[in-house]
Amino acid sequence: MPRMLDVSDEVRAEIGDEEADRLLAGENAPGSYDCTSCRTPGDSAQERTSTVLFIGDETAVLAFAHSSCLPSQVVQVTEEQLQGAVKSITGATVDSEPDRSTPEQAVLGVTSGLVLIAGELHPALVVEPTAPIVRPGATGSGDDFLPLLIEQGFMPLTAIQSVPSVLHGWSVLLAVGQLHAVLQPSPNGGQPVAWWQAHQPLQVTESWRAAANKHQQVLLFAAPVGSIGRQPREDLLRGALDKAAANGQLVAAALPLAGT
Numbered sequence: 001m002p003r004m005l006d007v008s009d010e011v012r013a014e015i016g017d018e019e020a021d022r023l024l025a026g027e028n029a030p031g032s033y034d035c036t037s038c039r040t041p042g043d044s045a046q047e048r049t050s051t052v053l054f055i056g057d058e059t060a061v062l063a064f065a066h067s068s069c070l071p072s073q074v075v076q077v078t079e080e081q082l083q084g085a086v087k088s089i090t091g092a093t094v095d096s097e098p099d100r101s102t103p104e105q106a107v108l109g110v111t112s113g114l115v116l117i118a119g120e121l122h123p124a125l126v127v128e129p130t131a132p133i134v135r136p137g138a139t140g141s142g143d144d145f146l147p148l149l150i151e152q153g154f155m156p157l158t159a160i161q162s163v164p165s166v167l168h169g170w171s172v173l174l175a176v177g178q179l180h181a182v183l184q185p186s187p188n189g190g191q192p193v194a195w196w197q198a199h200q201p202l203q204v205t206e207s208w209r210a211a212a213n214k215h216q217q218v219l220l221f222a223a224p225v226g227s228i229g230r231q232p233r234e235d236l237l238r239g240a241l242d243k244a245a246a247n248g249q250l251v252a253a254a255l256p257l258a259g260t
Contacts, residue, residue: 003031003044008072011053015062023051036176037069038213052175063176069213075173076191077180107131108196112179112204113234114211115219115241117163123204123212124219125172125182126237127196128228143224146251152184154222154251160241164219167253170195172218174257179204182220182255212257221252 003026012020035042048067053074107130115124133145153167169185178201183192227244231237244250
């Protein structure tokens with residue numbers, strides 16, 4: 001039975017016309033599946049379904065998602081991430097602690113939480129380095145984290161009163177029901193590259209994922225080292241964000257979910 005599958009040109013280029021046509025004909029496409037984004041059941045015979053191809057260094061995995069959750073696309077990931085995604089699909093336990101070094105050799109700590117703005121809950125990621133970020137090539141000992149982000153299009157906040165504007169070209173990759181990466185535009189104009197990647201896929205709550213799927217975007221707040229800290233509850237996290245904003249130590253942007 002033919003399937004209601006979306007196979008993008010980039011996915012077709014990777015898997016080949018013959019394989020793509022077999023998928024569309026229903027020969028080797030699953031009827032029912034768990035959406036690789038929201039993790040709820042889908043049926044490619046009954047609803048529009050996207051093919052999502054994860055490509056690692058040596059391995060490729062074809063997954064399926066509701067078209068309303070993700071467009072058909074090719075996602076470049078590390079081999080370690082891909083193996084983690086496979087473990088997630090099979091139900092194995094993975095370590096969800098993020099640990100990614102930026103080119104400046106500082107580790108970016110990432111916390112997920114829901115932020116209330118104008119009476120509505122929004123999914124948010126809060127990024128705080130473990131050490132000052134120095135501009136590449138600089139010889140001083142200052143902290144250029146916020147200026148570097150402002151140059152990329154993030155906006156300084158003095159208070160969290162409205163949803164920040166969308167930063168086009170950046171996106172948040174939520175796949176297999178977990179947070180994988182924050183992507184930024186490639187300087188060479190090619191595929192987006194990871195600004196931050198989870199060492200292992202980062203688990204998010206059902207309510208966070210539901211809010212992300214509703215808004216189709218994630219708010220990213222960033223602050224210098226020592227501004228936020230590890231907060232055990234969302235109300236404490238919000239208090240730390242408000243304090244950082246009042247002190248002129250917070251930038252933010254809305255990033256599309258799983259940008260294309």
